[in-house]
Amino acid sequence: xxxxxxxxxxxxxxxxxxxxxxxxxxxxxxxxxxxxxxxxxxxxxxxxxxxxxxxxxxxxxxxxxxxxxxxxxxxxxxxxxxxxxxxxxxxxxxxxxxxxxxxxxxxxxxxxxxxxxxxxxxxxxxxxxxxxxxxxxxxxxxxxxxxxxxxxxxxxxxxxxxxxxxxxxxxxxxxxxxxxxxxxxxxxxxxxxxxxxxxxxxxxxxxxxxxxxxxxxxxxxxxxxxxxxxxxxxxxxxxxxxxxxxxxxxxxxxxxxx
Amino acid sequence: xxxxxxxxxxxxxxxxxxxxxxxxxxxxxxxxxxxxxxxxxxxxxxxxxxxxxxxxxxxxxxxxxxxxxxxxxxxxxxxxxxxxxxxxxxxxxxxxxxxxxxxxxxxxxxxxxxxxxxxxxxxxxxxxxxxxxxxxxxxxxxxxxxxxxxxxxxxxxxxxxxxxxxxxxxxxxxxxxxxxxxxxxxxxxxxxxxxxxxxxxxxxxxxxxxxxxxxxxxxxxxxxxxxxxxxxxxxxxxxxxxxxxxxxxxxxxxxxxxxxxxxxxx
Numbered sequence: 001x002x003x004x005x006x007x008x009x010x011x012x013x014x015x016x017x018x019x020x021x022x023x024x025x026x027x028x029x030x031x032x033x034x035x036x037x038x039x040x041x042x043x044x045x046x047x048x049x050x051x052x053x054x055x056x057x058x059x060x061x062x063x064x065x066x067x068x069x070x071x072x073x074x075x076x077x078x079x080x081x082x083x084x085x086x087x088x089x090x091x092x093x094x095x096x097x098x099x100x101x102x103x104x105x106x107x108x109x110x111x112x113x114x115x116x117x118x119x120x121x122x123x124x125x126x127x128x129x130x131x132x133x134x135x136x137x138x139x140x141x142x143x144x145x146x147x148x149x150x151x152x153x154x155x156x157x158x159x160x161x162x163x164x165x166x167x168x169x170x171x172x173x174x175x176x177x178x179x180x181x182x183x184x185x186x187x188x189x190x191x192x193x194x195x196x197x198x199x200x201x202x203x204x205x206x207x208x209x210x211x212x213x214x215x216x217x218x219x220x221x222x223x224x225x226x227x228x229x230x231x232x233x234x235x236x237x238x239x240x241x242x243x244x245x246x247x248x249x250x251x252x253x254x255x256x257x258x
Numbered sequence: 259x260x261x262x263x264x265x266x267x268x269x270x271x272x273x274x275x276x277x278x279x280x281x282x283x284x285x286x287x288x289x290x291x292x293x294x295x296x297x298x299x300x301x302x303x304x305x306x307x308x309x310x311x312x313x314x315x316x317x318x319x320x321x322x323x324x325x326x327x328x329x330x331x332x333x334x335x336x337x338x339x340x341x342x343x344x345x346x347x348x349x350x351x352x353x354x355x356x357x358x359x360x361x362x363x364x365x366x367x368x369x370x371x372x373x374x375x376x377x378x379x380x381x382x383x384x385x386x387x388x389x390x391x392x393x394x395x396x397x398x399x400x401x402x403x404x405x406x407x408x409x410x411x412x413x414x415x416x417x418x419x420x421x422x423x424x425x426x427x428x429x430x431x432x433x434x435x436x437x438x439x440x441x442x443x444x445x446x447x448x449x450x451x452x453x454x455x456x457x458x459x460x461x462x463x464x465x466x467x468x469x470x471x472x473x474x475x476x477x478x479x480x481x482x483x484x485x486x487x488x489x490x491x492x493x494x495x496x497x498x499x500x501x502x503x504x505x506x507x508x509x510x511x512x513x514x515x516x517x518x519x520x521x522x523x524x
Contacts, residue, residue, distance in 0.1 A: 024435025032442045039452050046456050047305045175282070178289050185293060193300040 003099055007107030015112040022113065030116035033070075037062060037124075040189055053190055057216055059128035061190050063121045064212040068151025069184055070117035076156055078108035080180075082163035092255050105163070132219050143215055143229045150211040150232025157235075157242040158183065158206065164242075167249040183208060207235050261355065266367035270374060280375040283327075287380050291323040295391045309455035310484055312390060317482035318453045320384035320393040322474060327372035328413045329474040330450065331420070331441030338364065338424060351516070358421070358512050365417045397483030404490045408477035411497040416473045418504035419444070425508060428515035449475040455484065469500040 015022050040062060044050050078085065085091045085108055094104045125148070133140055162176035183206055191199050191213040203209045211232045218228035295316060302312045310318070322329070338361055341347045350357060384393035396402035423440050445451050447461075447470035454465060454475045465471040472493065480490045 021435060025438070028435055028438040028442060031439060035442055035446050035451065039446070042457050042461070043301055043452065045458055046307055047301045049301070049304055052304075175285065178286055182289065182293055186297060189297065189300070193304065194296075195300070195303075198296065198300075 004103050004107060007103075008110055011107075011110035012112060025113040026116040029113055030120055033066060033117050033120065036066075036188060043189075049193070053192065054132070054220075056128045056131040057220065058190055059124055060132060060216060060219075061212045062188050063124035063128060064147050064151055065184060065187050065208065066117060067121040067125050067148055068211070069155050070114045070121060071148075072152050072155040072159065074111055074114040074118060076106045076159055077111040078105040079156075079159035079163045081109055083166045083169075086166050089255065091253075129219065132216070134221065139226065139229045140219055143218060143232070146229070146232040147211045147215055150235040151208070153235040153239050154206065154208055154211065155180070155183075157238045160239075160242040160246050164246045164249040167253045179206075187212065207238055210234055262360075262363045262367075265363065266370070269364075269367045270371040272371070274375065280372075283372075283376055284379055287323040287326055287376060288383055291320055291380070291384065292391075294319045299390070307456065310453065310479075313394060314479070314482035314484045315453060315456075316391055317393055318449075318478045318484075320380070321478045321481060322450060324377045324380040324384065325373055325409060325474070327376060328369050328409070329416060329448070331416070331444050332437055339427060357516070358509050361424075362417060362421060365420060366413065369413060369417070394482070396481050398487075400487055401480050401483055401490070404487065404494065405477050405481040408472075408480055408490065408494055408497065409474070411494065411501065412473040412477055414501050415469055415497060415504065418501060418508055419469065421508040422504065422511060425511040425515050429518070444470055447471065448473045449478070453478075455479070469504065472497045472500060 040058065041055075044053065044055075044058065073080065082105065085094070085105065090108075094101060094108075097104065125144075129144055158180055162179065165176060183202075186194075186198070187202060187208045191202065191209050199209055199213070215228055215231055217223045218225070298312070298315055298319070302315075306312075341350060350360070353360065381393065386392070396405060419440075423437055426436060447465050447468055448454075449471065454462060454471055457465075465475075476485075476490070476493050476497070479485045480487075485493075
């Protein structure tokens with residue numbers, strides 16, 4: 001953990017070296033998120049769906065996903081850029097160090113530019129949950145925390161699986177980007193608008209509905225089933241699977257360095 | 259004219275070299291098209307809108323995907339920006355052509371070379387898809403001709419906007435911030451994020467006064483017959499006026515920039 005904190009401060013120093021560029025990037029990244037939110041909202045307005053869907057639920061689902069996504073992009077960008085580490089042979093250096101491999105990979109790139117997205121989506125997340133929840137209970141607060149953590153776990157798992165593919169292909173694949181960005185594109189809308197098959201896919205294979213769709217029913221009080229609170233914990237299964245796949249790929253890994 | 263044409267040819271050949279990159283791009287375009295189809299289908303299952311029907315919308319989506327590299331704001335590889343940063347721009351200044359048009363043509367040929375490889379497979383794929391999701395034939399021959407003209411002029415507009423943005427980075431020596439802000443807002447206002455007819459009316463009335471909707475929104479809607487021939491002709495006239503304005507601004511900026519330019523590197 002101390003190692004990771006060290007990485008954090010190092011990368012912060014790097015980012016602050018180029019202040020104006022850093023600030024511009026934060027602004028543009030946050031703007032891009034607002035544009036996405038705007039398009040979601042515009043579509044709901046156009047199709048008159050706001051009578052059926054509560055707009056705060058829409059905001060909560062959206063912000064949960066983006067919060068989890070931006071946090072992982074902030075801390076675990078190294079997995080997203082894993083092909084770079086492999087191509088230039090740096091991965092071998094990481095392997096021989098006596099420290100946790102995952103932390104080292106995360107530490108190769110901390111993307112502080114995402115901080116704007118994190119703060120804004122956190123704000124929307126808190127605001128919309130206050131609007132939705134009529135009276136707070138311990139379980140509801142716990143669920144809110146679990147939703148964010150669960151979302152991070154799901155996105156992190158996708159990143160890990162994407163990185164594993166790099167063991168085989170060496171080159172980064174655009175296909176991985178399709179999965180991450182595609183998931184975000186589909187799941188930033190309330191999952192209720194989709195057909196059941198889509199929801200099932202995003203429950204079993206990429207369990208996003210477990211963190212930003214079903215739990216909202218508990219928060220609004222539509223259901224009292226206590227099981228809903230612990231639903232986000234199920235995402236840990238995906239994490240273990242992806243970690244297993246990663247370790248399997250690691251054993252097959254041949255160095256590219258010289 | 260000759261150096262420009264030979265540059266276009268060489269750029270096309272370079273593009274053909276990177277077949278994997280082209281294939282990967284193709285896969286991305288297929289996937290995003292299908293993804294949009296899914297999302298919009300979900301909305302159309304609940305209600306319909308009077309500004310555009312699902313068939314026209316699918317044409318819009320697939321044409322956007324097929325001609326993606328023509329109408330997108332930033333292409334990945336930004337040679338010219340690198341030249342400004344590392345000082346190689348000095349060589350460019352020595353060439354006996356007008357720098358504005360030289361770079362203009364460079365951008366244009368890059369876009370067409372990238373598009374040349376990708377558009378046909380995407381179009382064929384989109385035609386072959388099952389019924390509600392497929393790309394249909396153009397509504398009439400006149401509409402198709404207008405579509406081609408509008409798309410070509412739209413490419414000129416986007417390149418002239420890119421030229422302006424790029425010239426500004428002559429002054430700041432960093433392109434990331436401004437390019438990404440312009441491309442984020444531009445993508446929204448030109449209908450690349452979601453088709454313009456699905457945006458609220460307030461935004462639509464703003465886009466009327468901006469050049470962005472003339473980039474691809476006009477041509478895509480002409481194709482499916484979402485807007486009539488007469489309106490199309492008028493808009494094409496508007497496109498030409500915008501091209502003149504944007505090119506004039508770009509050339510003026512370039513003139514000022516070249517007076518102030520300092521060469522980086524040693």
